[in-house]
Amino acid sequence: MQTAPAIRVADLCFSWSDQGKLVLDHCSLVVPKGEFWMLLGTNGSGKSTLLRLLSGLAVPQSGMLEAGQPVGFVFQNPDHQLVMPTVGADVAFGLVSEKLSLSETRLRVEEALQAVNLVHLERRPIYALSGGQKQRVAIAGALARHCEVLLLDEPTALLDPDSQRDLVEQVRRLVKTRGLTALWVTHRLNELEFADGAFLLEQGQVVDQGDPLRLRERLA
Template sequence: MSKVAIRVEHLTFAWPGRPPVLKECSFSIPTGELWMLLGPNGSGKSTLLQLLSGALTYPKPLSGHLEINGRLGYVFQNPDHQLFMPTVGADVAFGLGAEPLTLVEIRQRVETALGQVGLSHMIRRPIHGLSGGQKQRVAVAGALARRAQVLLLDEPTALLDPDSQADLVQCIRQLVDQEGITALWVTHRLAELEWADGAIFLSEGQVRQQGSAQMVRQQIGQLFGA
């Protein structure tokens, strides 16, 4: 049996003064797979990702269990909220400041991570000149340089044109296949399920469907005629 990278059991969560936004959610994602999380606006997808990331420490879940096996990386919808340094290389190196690394080791980590997302040739480029899809890949490289093994991506293609969308999902697919990364990817685009191993469909805070991407895609199609 393959190891589980993300496990959520009977998770119930409410924002203060509001009814529960996540209700008894349970699912698990095997290590080394790409899963997509879908659901209508307000169904609790971003809340779930924030809880998994550990960034949301208050309020605490009302009940349930969350488990991540591996170092986490997070990719936001808007890369401009995540990239801070003037050049690609400096940005990927930025997150390494807290680690006791030599300059040579930092350089190696940055070069390896940029190679893994296909941007080795852009190490000296100014961030502001990159396309949206390239910026997202720099954000992914930043996570890889910090040795992230589990990536949480909250609608990473929402602001991208169709070519860049396809590039990014293929880039993540490759990282999953070649580096053993696990990824949980929030999307509104059913077409992206083509690249996924599995999928979870959330509605009104509850997990309505989970399983192979193909099965979930068919079931969503039947529900919404999509």
């Protein structure tokens, strides 16, 4: 029996104002469970808006969207979402609502930091981290909450080439070893080699999808 997709969007419409132009115009896509897909498109095509809708940060005017819960969101600039003074405290912060015991919280934090190879930095101040390390802390926060779906909005935009490659390889590994599903927004065509599939968004609609290397050739 075929399993349900991790992300399903059908005829989704959204505008930032009641009478404004549609940012997403009957947008439809499906991301299979346990796969790493990328979302391409020019500025203003609706990529970031789609991620915000999937994460519950905005509500569509019409259409349908489903995403496996819980959902984790990694912003382009990690300084916009890391709020605690140290690495361990920030990863634990997202667990407050689950009302876990102290030992359960510590175990979740340690497991999440191990997954992104940052256990040795648990007590490190956030301000002392590199950009790539900060993004991995943000991902660890999602892993600690046992997120099924990971949404990443141009997470390498502010990183140097080495950190960029390290982060995309980390996410690829997490998808393949932990059963996560990831949807990653990018402008960097070289990142497509790590994806299982890709979508091309234009004027709020998916106009092409499938093999990421074919899409890279189309856009090169």
